[in-house]
Amino acid sequence: MSDVFAQSRVLIVDDEQNMCELIETDLRLRGLASRWVLSAAEAVERMHEEDFDAVLTDVRMPGTTGLQLCQQLSKLRPDVPVIVMTAFGTLETAISAMRSGAYDFITKPIEMDLLAITLRRALEHRQLSQQVRLLEASANQQASFGEMIGRSPAMVRLYDQLQRVAQSDAAVLIQGESGTGKELVARSIHSHSRRKDHPFVAVNCAALTETLLESELFGHVKGAFTDAQGSRRGLFLEAHGGTLLLDEMGEMPMSMQVKLLRALEERTVRAVGSDREQAFDVRVLTATNRDLETAVAEGRFREDLYYRINVIGLELPPLRSRGTDTLRLAEHFLKQFAAAENKAVEGLAEGVAEKLLAYSWPGNIRELRNVIERAVALTRYDKITLEDLPEKISQYRADTVFIGGLDPAELVTMEEIERRYIEHVLAAVGGNQTQAARILGLDRKTIYRKIKQEAK
Numbered sequence: 001m002s003d004v005f006a007q008s009r010v011l012i013v014d015d016e017q018n019m020c021e022l023i024e025t026d027l028r029l030r031g032l033a034s035r036w037v038l039s040a041a042e043a044v045e046r047m048h049e050e051d052f053d054a055v056l057t058d059v060r061m062p063g064t065t066g067l068q069l070c071q072q073l074s075k076l077r078p079d080v081p082v083i084v085m086t087a088f089g090t091l092e093t094a095i096s097a098m099r100s101g102a103y104d105f106i107t108k109p110i111e112m113d114l115l116a117i118t119l120r121r122a123l124e125h126r127q128l129s130q131q132v133r134l135l136e137a138s139a140n141q142q143a144s145f146g147e148m149i150g151r152s153p154a155m156v157r158l159y160d161q162l163q164r165v166a167q168s169d170a171a172v173l174i175q176g177e178s179g180t181g182k183e184l185v186a187r188s189i190h191s192h193s194r195r196k197d198h199p200f201v202a203v204n205c206a207a208l209t210e211t212l213l214e215s216e217l218f219g220h221v222k223g224a225f226t227d228a229q230g231s232r233r234g235l236f237l238e239a240h241g242g243t244l245l246l247d248e249m250g251e252m253p254m255s256m257q258v259k260l261l262r263a264l265e266e267r268t269v270r271a272v273g274s275d276r277e278q279a280f281d282v283r284v285l286t287a288t289n290r291d292l293e294t295a296v297a298e299g300r301f302r303e304d305l306y307y308r309i310n311v312i313g314l315e316l317p318p319l320r321s322r323g324t325d326t327l328r329l330a331e332h333f334l335k336q337f338a339a340a341e342n343k344a345v346e347g348l349a350e351g352v353a354e355k356l357l358a359y360s361w362p363g364n365i366r367e368l369r370n371v372i373e374r375a376v377a378l379t380r381y382d383k384i385t386l387e388d389l390p391e392k393i394s395q396y397r398a399d400t401v402f403i404g405g406l407d408p409a410e411l412v413t414m415e416e417i418e419r420r421y422i423e424h425v426l427a428a429v430g431g432n433q434t435q436a437a438r439i440l441g442l443d444r445k446t447i448y449r450k451i452k453q454e455a456k
Contacts, residue, residue: 004123005032009050012036013043013057013069014085019110023056026112032119040064044072052080054103056115059086059093062311067100075099081122085110123158126352131324146188148181148331149324154317158185161314166192171264171309173249175432176316179364182287183247185316190243195283198242201235206251208212213256218263220272236269236280243283249309250290250301261305284309293434297445315435319361319368320428326356329365334384345376348383349383359396422450 010027012034020036027034035050037043041064043055055073059066075304086093097105106115145159166173166189174182183202190200193375203216206365219234235244246252252260263269264284268277286309289338295301304314319326330348338345348356361367375388386394422440428433 003031004120004127005030007127008053008123010034010119011043011046011050011052012053013038013040013055013061013066014056015039015061019058023110023112023115027116030116032116040066040069040072043069044076047073047077047080051259053126054119055080055082056119057082057084059084059097067096067102070097070100070102075125079126081126083118083122094442115414125354128357129316131357132327132353147184148188149328150322152317152322152325154322155325158314158316162189162192165189165312167194167315168312169193169283170311172281172285172312172314173292173310174285174314174316175292176287177287177318177362178289178363179366180244180316180318181365182289182316183245185314186243186245186247186285186287189285190283193243193283196241198244199239200243201239202245202247203235204247206248210253210256213252214259216330217260218269218271219274221274231271234269234271235421236263237278239282240280241282243285246284246286246309248288249286250288250292250295254300254302257302257305261302261308262321264305264308291432291434294432317430319364320359324357326361326368327353329368330356330372333369334376337373337376343379344382345379345384347383349381349385351386352358352384352389355386355389355393419450423449 010032012020012023015038024034024036037046040061057066057069066084073082084097084102084105085108087108094105104118106118113379145162174185176182187200190196205213208216217234219232221231270277292301292306296303296306296407374385378389423435425439434446
């Protein structure tokens with residue numbers, strides 16, 4: 001989530017102008033824009049004219065009090081959190097503020113750091129509430145392609161690509177982090193293609209030894225090796241007329257890459273132990289969570305095979321970059337597992353959506369699915385609560401690229417800033433150096449060299 005201060009405006013309401021000016025100056029230094037007025041009446045008028053993301057108001061003011069202003073704003077702008085300032089920090093005042101619709105309260109004399117923390121929490125709460133409302137409003141207009149779910153800009157762009165890719169017979173390389181749904185994308189391409197009435201066959205190249213992989217793909221004849229009790233057609237022939245997905249392509253041994261390249265170029269396969277070539281008609285899709293471009297540069301993957309399988313390249317976005325798609329997917333999995341468990345679990349309790357959106361999801365959709373399955377199994381209520389989430393999610397705190405405060409002793413060099421930001425971008429793209437280079441505007445070799453320097 002980007003810095004909420006840089007995107008927000010706060011209205012300060014206090015009958016003491018000096019206090020207004022003091023708070024405005026401090027917030028401006030923290031990157032938060034604000035305006036101030038000297039009465040509740042002016043505040044209501046200003047709220048009609050301008051858009052504010054939060055209101056900070058004193059309690060004791062001539063005429064309309066801060067608590068009365070809370071009540072008015074809860075009707076006028078219920079989406080805008082109100083924080084009450086009071087020199088009378090009693091429990092009764094806090095209870096009255098909350099009953100009047102206040103989000104929180106803070107006592108005078110104001111501790112500016114505490115005020116900044118309270119405002120940040122209120123603004124982030126509003127931002128998340130807006131995202132949830134957007135999700136609910138678009139629930140009946142959900143964009144999708146095949147079995148994929150999501151309305152984020154990244155997914156809408158992907159759907160557009162898939163519509164066009166499905167009509168072609170060109171080889172497609174599907175790249176993305178583990179758990180992003182690469183096989184689901186491959187199946188969606190197949191189901192929307194002219195080959196949809198023929199087989200879809202998938203094989204995990206990392207799960208088999210080189211000998212078994214060759215036999216699995218090309219087939220073998222009886223007696224070709226010790227356990228070959230009979231002949232077997234390979235997956236290229238089993239998928240004839242349809243689509244073959246070679247998953248975890250980046251794990252294929254170099255010697256096997258040579259044999260695969262020959263098969264793709266000749267459009268024929270030779271079973272292990274046979275001297276006869278057999279033609280196949282198969283659309284080949286490949287998938288990997290590896291950075292194959294870097295693997296080619298480092299000599300770990302054949303360049304000629306890379307260009308053969310990468311006629312069309314698709315990049316699947318990680319879940320952390322898909323915004324409120326996380327909540328859409330969570331709701332989908334919740335309904336699925338609640339029905340399977342025969343439990344009346346209907347949604348997310350307060351605070352859960354915020355944690356799901358804040359967490360970085362290194363395992364992507366697969367991890368989210370497992371978390372929701374666990375939560376549905378464990379919950380004792382009709383909604384998933386924070387205690388139903390794993391501690392790493394319920395206690396999650398997002399990392400930031402900190403470059404130092406205003407104290408000269410805390411400031412860092414440009415080299416250190418560059419190092420931290422490169423690490424931040426690499427983490428955001430799952431370690432994909434090629435993608436990181438595009439974002440940073442640097443050559444991939446430069447990224448590789450800087451990483452090597454940092455490791456020394």
